[in-house]
Amino acid sequence: MADVRDREISVEQDHLDRVYRRLEEKIDEAEFLMRDAAQRGQVGTPGALAERDAQVFRAGIHLNRLNNEFEDFLFGRVDLLPGKDGKKGPDGAFTSVEPAEDAVRADSTADIAETLHIGRIGVLDTDYAPLVIDWRAPAAAPFYRATPVDPGRVVRRRVIRSKGRQVLGVEDDLMRPETRAFLDGEQLAVVGDGALMAALGQARSHTMRDIVASIQAEQDQVIRAPAASVTLVEGGPGTGKTAVALHRAAYLLYQDRRRYAGGILIVSPTPLLVAYTEGVLPSLGEEGQVAIRAVGSLSDDAAGPEGATVYDTAAVARVKGSSRMLKVLRKAARGALELPPASAAPSGPDATEDEEEGQLTLGGFGAFDGPGTGTAGAPAASPTRLRVVAFGRRLELEADELDEIRRTALGGTAPVNLLRPRARRLLLDALWARSGAASRHSDAELAAELRSGFDEDITSEDAFQDFLNAWWPELTPRGVLAAMSDERRLGRWARRVFNHGEVRRVARSLRRLDAAGAGPVSVHDVAILDELQAVLGVPARPKQRREQGPLDHLTGLDELMPQREETQRERAERLAQERTEYAHVIVDEAQDLTPMQWRMIGRRGRHATWTIVGDPAQSSWPEQEEATAARDEALGGRPRRRFTLTVNYRNPAEIAELAARVLALAMPGAQSPRAVRSTGVEPRFAVAGKDLVDTVREEARRLLDRVEGTVGVVVAMDRRDEAVRLLKGLGERVAVLGSLEAKGLEYDATIVVSPAEIAGGTSRGEVIGGESPAGLRVLYVALTRATQQLTVVSGPRDRPDGNGVPTLLRAPGGAGSGAAADVRGG
Numbered sequence: 001m002a003d004v005r006d007r008e009i010s011v012e013q014d015h016l017d018r019v020y021r022r023l024e025e026k027i028d029e030a031e032f033l034m035r036d037a038a039q040r041g042q043v044g045t046p047g048a049l050a051e052r053d054a055q056v057f058r059a060g061i062h063l064n065r066l067n068n069e070f071e072d073f074l075f076g077r078v079d080l081l082p083g084k085d086g087k088k089g090p091d092g093a094f095t096s097v098e099p100a101e102d103a104v105r106a107d108s109t110a111d112i113a114e115t116l117h118i119g120r121i122g123v124l125d126t127d128y129a130p131l132v133i134d135w136r137a138p139a140a141a142p143f144y145r146a147t148p149v150d151p152g153r154v155v156r157r158r159v160i161r162s163k164g165r166q167v168l169g170v171e172d173d174l175m176r177p178e179t180r181a182f183l184d185g186e187q188l189a190v191v192g193d194g195a196l197m198a199a200l201g202q203a204r205s206h207t208m209r210d211i212v213a214s215i216q217a218e219q220d221q222v223i224r225a226p227a228a229s230v231t232l233v234e235g236g237p238g239t240g241k242t243a244v245a246l247h248r249a250a251y252l253l254y255q256d257r258r259r260y261a262g263g264i265l266i267v268s269p270t271p272l273l274v275a276y277t278e279g280v281l282p283s284l285g286e287e288g289q290v291a292i293r294a295v296g297s298l299s300d301d302a303a304g305p306e307g308a309t310v311y312d313t314a315a316v317a318r319v320k321g322s323s324r325m326l327k328v329l330r331k332a333a334r335g336a337l338e339l340p341p342a343s344a345a346p347s348g349p350d351a352t353e354d355e356e357e358g359q360l361t362l363g364g365f366g367a368f369d370g371p372g373t374g375t376a377g378a379p380a381a382s383p384t385r386l387r388v389v390a391f392g393r394r395l396e397l398e399a400d401e402l403d404e405i406r407r408t409a410l411g412g413t414a415p416v417n418l419l420r421p422r423a424r425r426l427l428l429d430a431l432w433a434r435s436g437a438a439s440r441h442s443d444a445e446l447a448a449e450l451r452s453g454f455d456e457d458i459t460s461e462d463a464f465q466d467f468l469n470a471w472w473p474e475l476t477p478r479g480v481l482a483a484m485s486d487e488r489r490l491g492r493w494a495r496r497v498f499n500h501g502e503v504r505r506v507a508r509s510l511r512r513l514d515a516a517g518a519g520p521v522s523v524h525d526v527a528i529l530d531e532l533q534a535v536l537g538v539p540a541r542p543k544q545r546r547e548q549g550p551l552d553h554l555t556g557l558d559e560l561m562p563q564r565e566e567t568q569r570e571r572a573e574r575l576a577q578e579r580t581e582y583a584h585v586i587v588d589e590a591q592d593l594t595p596m597q598w599r600m601i602g603r604r605g606r607h608a609t610w611t612i613v614g615d616p617a618q619s620s621w622p623e624q625e626e627a628t629a630a631r632d633e634a635l636g637g638r639p640r641r642r643f644t645l646t647v648n649y650r651n652p653a654e655i656a657e658l659a660a661r662v663l664a665l666a667m668p669g670a671q672s673p674r675a676v677r678s679t680g681v682e683p684r685f686a687v688a689g690k691d692l693v694d695t696v697r698e699e700a701r702r703l704l705d706r707v708e709g710t711v712g713v714v715v716a717m718d719r720r721d722e723a724v725r726l727l728k729g730l731g732e733r734v735a736v737l738g739s740l741e742a743k744g745l746e747y748d749a750t751i752v753v754s755p756a757e758i759a760g761g762t763s764r765g766e767v768i769g770g771e772s773p774a775g776l777r778v779l780y781v782a783l784t785r786a787t788q789q790l791t792v793v794s795g796p797r798d799r800p801d802g803n804g805v806p807t808l809l810r811a812p813g814g815a816g817s818g819a820a821a822d823v824r825g826g
């Protein structure tokens with residue numbers, strides 16, 4: 001067997017050597033073209049310039065791609081029977097998916113007609129024969145789609161493992177195990193136990209890997225679905241939704257690079273998931289045109305590149321995310337113009353309540369003053385009288401007249417900041433009327449001339465400009481948000497929309513902002529700020545344009561030029577900042593978006609096609625119907641194509657079975673995905689002794705001994721900071737995170753600390769059975785993060801049974817788990 005393996009490895013090594021020789025030739029060619037183009041640049045005729053541009057563009061593409069030496073550049077191979085109609089496509093491969101009638105003989109023997117190698121980019125030989133097919137090309141589809149049930153032309157699928165230029169191993173899957181197939185007279189060899197299992201068993205690091213070598217058929221259907229309109233993908237934990245979404249971005253760019261030069265936006269729920277996934281696209285050779293952003297960093301108003309650093313408590317988030325907020329914001333945007341004097345200070349919070357209703361910081365991402373420490377407040381009072389001098393006379397408008405003018409100006413729904421010119425005109429009309437000048441001149445032409453002189457006179461007066469700036473200031477989203485921290489004021493704006501308690505909670509949560517709105521904002525504030533930006537509008541200002549060179553007109557050129565000063569990542573970030581709309585929007589963990597967040601994302605994809613992946617069973621947003629309605633509004637009438645992923649590639653069956661118990665509580669009747677493998681290791685139950693932290697620490701050490709990669713410790717959100725502090729020193733392989741941060745992440749092993757606290761949303765109080773369906777869904781997420789081992793640590797709230805199994809995780813019918821339990825005193 002070792003002989004066969006070595007022989008097969010050396011066959012693939014020969015092929016890889018050939019590919020690299022060809023790549024080197026192509027790099028030489030591209031470099032020659034770049035040099036040549038540079039010389040032509042000295043000839044200044046427009047024709048020569050255009051030719052140079054096009055040449056540089058093509059050479060730039062080559063160089064950029066070829067210089068990226070991918071670790072496992074070549075990763076797959078399929079051996080195929082002849083095609084049904086014998087036709088070949090432009091790349092020299094048979095086009096038919098089905099084999100020829102007589103491809104397999106009566107004695108079950110067959111000859112391989114075609115061998116294709118699959119890699120991260122396509123490479124043609126000098127005679128245009130395909131040395132490597134790009135994984136996204138149609139000819140590569142059989143590599144992903146073939147199954148033993150529906151093999152098409154594929155006899156053997158091989159995954160090739162290499163590092164740099166060296167082939168390290170091969171793993172084969174036979175799609176037609178009953179057929180004896182021959183290649184150049186020799187029977188096809190089969191090596192290894194299949195690539196998927198090899199990939200799934202690997203230790204996890206803190207960054208996600210691409211799955212390009214082992215994409216499964218149902219996933220491939222989604223990745224290659226046509227880009228038109230909306231692709232909706234649902235699937236349970238670990239079914240590869242995030243992986244599929246990322247590979248789809250790369251596929252779409254390959255299919256239609258020009259169209260997606262408009263940018264692809266991937267929206268992720270947390271900065272942690274962004275950090276976890278952002279290496280995948282570069283490993284697929286794509287980076288520049290894709291922006292991966294956390295939902296808390298989408299608006300320009302979120303502070304810093306990492307965006308919002310604070311999570312609101314569930315009660316506050318529920319109000320801020322709701323579409324009811326919209327009405328309030330429209331009122332606030334108008335109301336903020338007429339703010340009462342700043343002395344009407346906000347009613348002060350009392351410290352205990354504040355603590356309960358404050359925010360949970362995402363530790364490690366930034367400081368948080370704590371509620372009540374900032375001074376909430378309003379911009380200076382709006383002036384109540386306008387006094388100017390025109391035609392030698394003093395003219396005045398009093399408070400009630402000014403109010404009337406403001407009301408007239410605000411009629412309709414136009415953005416408040418854009419109504420300032422209208423308000424200015426109405427003021428001038430009123431002053432003109434007050435001057436009585438109009439009635440003194442019957443000649444229309446003369447009156448008009450007089451009027452224009454009058455306007456000029458008044459508007460050049462400092463007093464008028466100062467008045468206008470104070471009476472109709474340009475409002476900023478942050479300024480309005482800060483104004484909402486005054487409870488009485490917010491109560492007015494939210495009358496008949498929010499109840500008392502809701503007003504109080506929201507107002508208090510905004511006390512971190514100063515009067516101008518500076519200070520840390522929460523993830524949910526970001527969607528509010530974005531909405532306010534739309535409601536307020538941005539007055540037109542002369543744009544400062546970047547100087548453009550002729551090459552800028554070639555799509556994507558500067559991203560591909562290797563000698564650029566800005567790195568690709570910097571450019572992507574800059575473009576993401578500048579860009580307000582995208583050609584395709586991919587939403588990951590879509591089940592968690594609030595209506596306000598859907599509106600924010602919708603504004604970025606008004607003309608886009610969409611891919612939306614999610615799992616309703618993992619939603620932490622309680623009002624799912626409201627969110628679905630907001631999603632539908634963002635998507636408009638675009639037709640939708642739906643897919644469901646059914647296989648769990650992350651959790652072994654033992655963990656999936658335990659998680660399914662919580663799913664049954666959270667969403668009775670919902671189907672769990674089928675776990676693709678089992679490890680024989682049952683989840684472990686530990687009951688905390690006197691000190692919960694000691695137990696967790698001990699269990700973490702135990703798991704570090706048992707797995708090679710990462711260990712995740714998931715705690716209730718408001719235990720997070722404390723847990724991070726107390727569990728320091730366990731080393732880089734351990735990550736401590738709050739339940740809401742666990743979204744989308746995975747670890748070799750996880751410790752879930754107190755299921756009852758996680759499901760109840762809080763570690764405070766002794767309420768048992770206070771879990772909401774949303775809380776149970778959060779627990780379901782926590783329980784489905786491990787690829788190998790799971791330990792559940794119970795505290796007193798969990799009411800563990802004699803086997804240490806907490807109430808929420810007991811098998812239906814009351815039987816404990818068959819797991820090895822470790823019960824400690826407590």
Ligand SMILES: Nc1ncnc2c1ncn2[C@@H]1O[C@H](COP(=O)(O)OP(=O)(O)OP(=O)(O)O)[C@@H](O)[C@H]1O
Binds near residue numbers: 200210238745
């Ligand atoms: N075809 C595949 N080959 C190898 N690994 C795979 C495959 N599909 C998924 N995986 C692995 O399974 C794990 C789960 O994938 P992913 O995170 O994309 O799932 P998900 O559906 O987004 O999960 P969740 O809903 O829990 O966030 C990842 O480690 C991923 O690499």
